[in-house]
Amino acid sequence: MGRLSTDTAPALDLRGDRLSRSVAQSQLFTSAGVLLIAGIALVVSPGVFQVPAFLIGLALVFGLTFLALAVRWSRSRWVVILPILDIVAIVAIRDGSPELQAGVFLVFPIIWMARNFGLVGAISSVALSTALLWMSTVMPDGVVPLSALPALVLLPLALAFIATTTFVTMRRTNGQRSLLREQAAIIEAAFQRTRSQERLLDEVLNAVEFQVLAFDRAGTVTLTNNALRHSLSEFGVTDSYRHPVVYQADRTTPHPESTRPIARALAGQEFDNITIWVGEPGSRRAAFSVTARRLVTDAGEPDGCVLVLRDITRELMAITAQDDLVASVSHELRTPLTSSLGYLELVLEDTTLAPATRGMVQTALRNSERLLEIVSDVLLAASNADSQLPIRIVRCDLAPIVTEAVNALQDSAHRRNLTMTSDLPVHAVTMADPLRIRQVMDNLISNAIKYNSEDGSIRVELRLHGPDIEVSVRDTGAGLSASDASMLFERYYRTESAKRSSVHGAGLGLSITREIMLRHGGDLRVTSEPGVGSDFTLTLPSLGLSVAAPLVAHGRS
Numbered sequence: 302m303g304r305l306s307t308d309t310a311p312a313l314d315l316r317g318d319r320l321s322r323s324v325a326q327s328q329l330f331t332s333a334g335v336l337l338i339a340g341i342a343l344v345v346s347p348g349v350f351q352v353p354a355f356l357i358g359l360a361l362v363f364g365l366t367f368l369a370l371a372v373r374w375s376r377s378r379w380v381v382i383l384p385i386l387d388i389v390a391i392v393a394i395r396d397g398s399p400e401l402q403a404g405v406f407l408v409f410p411i412i413w414m415a416r417n418f419g420l421v422g423a424i425s426s427v428a429l430s431t432a433l434l435w436m437s438t439v440m441p442d443g444v445v446p447l448s449a450l451p452a453l454v455l456l457p458l459a460l461a462f463i464a465t466t467t468f469v470t471m472r473r474t475n476g477q478r479s480l481l482r483e484q485a486a487i488i489e490a491a492f493q494r495t496r497s498q499e500r501l502l503d504e505v506l507n508a509v510e511f512q513v514l515a516f517d518r519a520g521t522v523t524l525t526n527n528a529l530r531h532s533l534s535e536f537g538v539t540d541s542y543r544h545p546v547v548y549q550a551d552r553t554t555p556h557p558e559s560t561r562p563i564a565r566a567l568a569g570q571e572f573d574n575i576t577i578w579v580g581e582p583g584s585r586r587a588a589f590s591v592t593a594r595r596l597v598t599d600a601g602e603p604d605g606c607v608l609v610l611r612d613i614t615r616e617l618m619a620i621t622a623q624d625d626l627v628a629s630v631s632h633e634l635r636t637p638l639t640s641s642l643g644y645l646e647l648v649l650e651d652t653t654l655a656p657a658t659r660g661m662v663q664t665a666l667r668n669s670e671r672l673l674e675i676v677s678d679v680l681l682a683a684s685n686a687d688s689q690l691p692i693r694i695v696r697c698d699l700a701p702i703v704t705e706a707v708n709a710l711q712d713s714a715h716r717r718n719l720t721m722t723s724d725l726p727v728h729a730v731t732m733a734d735p736l737r738i739r740q741v742m743d744n745l746i747s748n749a750i751k752y753n754s755e756d757g758s759i760r761v762e763l764r765l766h767g768p769d770i771e772v773s774v775r776d777t778g779a780g781l782s783a784s785d786a787s788m789l790f791e792r793y794y795r796t797e798s799a800k801r802s803s804v805h806g807a808g809l810g811l812s813i814t815r816e817i818m819l820r821h822g823g824d825l826r827v828t829s830e831p832g833v834g835s836d837f838t839l840t841l842p843s844l845g846l847s848v849a850a851p852l853v854a855h856g857r858s
Contacts, residue, residue: 321374324383327413328369331387334406335362338394342401355397361390381418384410388426392433404434404456408463415467423464431457512589512610514542515596518603520567529610532587536580550576552586566593566606576613588614623793638673645669671736671743692734692820696844699729699738703763703772706742713750714759721746723761729770730844737817738841741825742772744814745837749776757834765843769823773838781829789827790815 339359342349349355365383374380387410395403407430414422434453506513506526515524522542529542536544543563547556558564562575573592580586589610596605645666649659707723714721749759757777764771781789785796792812811825818825818839829835 320380321372323417324369324374324380327409327417328366328383328387331384331391331406331409331413332362332366334409335359335391335394335403338401338403338406342398346398346400349398349401352397354393358390358392358394358397358403361386361393365390381414381422384413384426385429387413388430388433392430392437395434396437407456407460411460411464412467415464416471419472420468423468427457427461427464430460510612512612513607514563514610515605515607516567517605523605524607532610532612536585536587544579546579546581548578550578552578553582562591562593562608566595566608569595569603569606571595576617586614587612588617620793634676638669638676642666642669642673671739692737692817694732694734694821696730697733697735697738699731699733699763699770699772699841700725700727702735702738703742703761706739706746707761710743710746710750713747717750717753718756719750719753719759720757721750721759721761723763725761725763729763729765731770731841732844733821733841734817737821741814741817741839742774744810745774745839748810749774749778749835749837752776753778766840768843769840770843771838771840773836775834775836777834780831780833780835781827782831786827786829790825 335358342355365386369383388407391403391407391410395401411423411426411430414426416422418425434456438453506524507528509526510528512529512532513524513526514522514529517523525542533539533542533544538544543561547561548554549556556577562572562577565572571594575591576588577591578586578588590613591608591610593606593608595603596607598604645662648654648662649666654662703725704723707721707725711721746759746761753759753776759777760773760775762771762773762775764773781796788794789796790811792809794812815825818841821841823839823841825837825839827835827837
């Protein structure tokens, strides 16, 4: 309750002050007119000051003026007393000295009544004035002089016209004032919403970890957030929004001023995830992914730009560490494999080797060569993302390659109670690298085994589809979401379900597999439905299906 009275008291005081000023101003107009009449009377007819009615009228007007100035008016209904008594006073002055025509000053209280009390005030003030004028003329002898008749008719008509005009004008003015108040309220509400949204935007931008930098069309900074200011301060930049030293993604090539992200954004360019490094080599450094967008007006004209910088230093360091680990492990694997291959080749040079033993050694040599190629691929992919896997294209038959892959992994499927079936033609001749195709098939089938559901099934099919050969590996596993399927062939990407499973991996297998297919001029695609399974399909140009052809060995010579 105390809070309510505290909040409303200033509003009441403000309304009271406005009302008091309005009363004083209106009364002063009437007083000024009466004072003018008194001055004229003093010059042209001093004897009128001996007339009681004239003196009473003057005294009443000046008394009302004192009252209007001295009293603090807070209720408008009491104010009506003043213009009513002013009408009485002016009629008394007119009655005391008709030749001074003081009746014309009735317009002041009538305007006051019409302006402040609406239609009722206008009608009542004109009616009161007319009645008093007629009474003051008729009462002395009960007869209306013919000479006074025009004044008794024309003056009330003029007063009525003035009252009507004042009422209509004030009504229009009040309507406009009300409209202005509504518009002002709307503007104030919009302003408050804008301020609130601005505060919310400031809080959000200062709470996020990424950095924001905005410019207007003149290139003046209009917005920064705490993350940007903190990042700049860490590198000793306190009086600018730019890092003095910026390097490209390779960490060693300096960025010319004209190609830096800020310069490109100010030039009107838009880009996504541009990697830059700041800081000198050998000192503290940080990597940022920079995205820029243009700002435009409603008319489509340029209105500045905004840049968003995300600190990716830890991500890049983690990827580098992962690459180093994979490269180290792959290197350690390649050394003993190379040694094993040498000894197996020496064994095969023995002419006394039994045929059965020679066949087993040849199989071991072939598989060791394939394993060495895979380890080399992993080492190559981990050491340089831009390196390409070596491909040796020859005329070959896919059917036995796919058959060997299926047969080699049947035992692994049986250990998981999986049923693996195939539908393969006798021959499927194309131009490809047999070792790489076997690597692809091993990867796809082993994935179908590892990520399948218990007692599930795997279906391998080789078919002709127009001018292409298609090999599909379909499983009944958990399937993939649309987002997982779109990222599946990215380096080091593993789905959340794969991460939660007991199956370990680096996320390189499918990336290498798809690269192999693209290097062949083919493709690898996946279709999947969560809860149903996945279908991986590779395509290669066909040179003929079910056609006998000379084949090359699947190993390396």
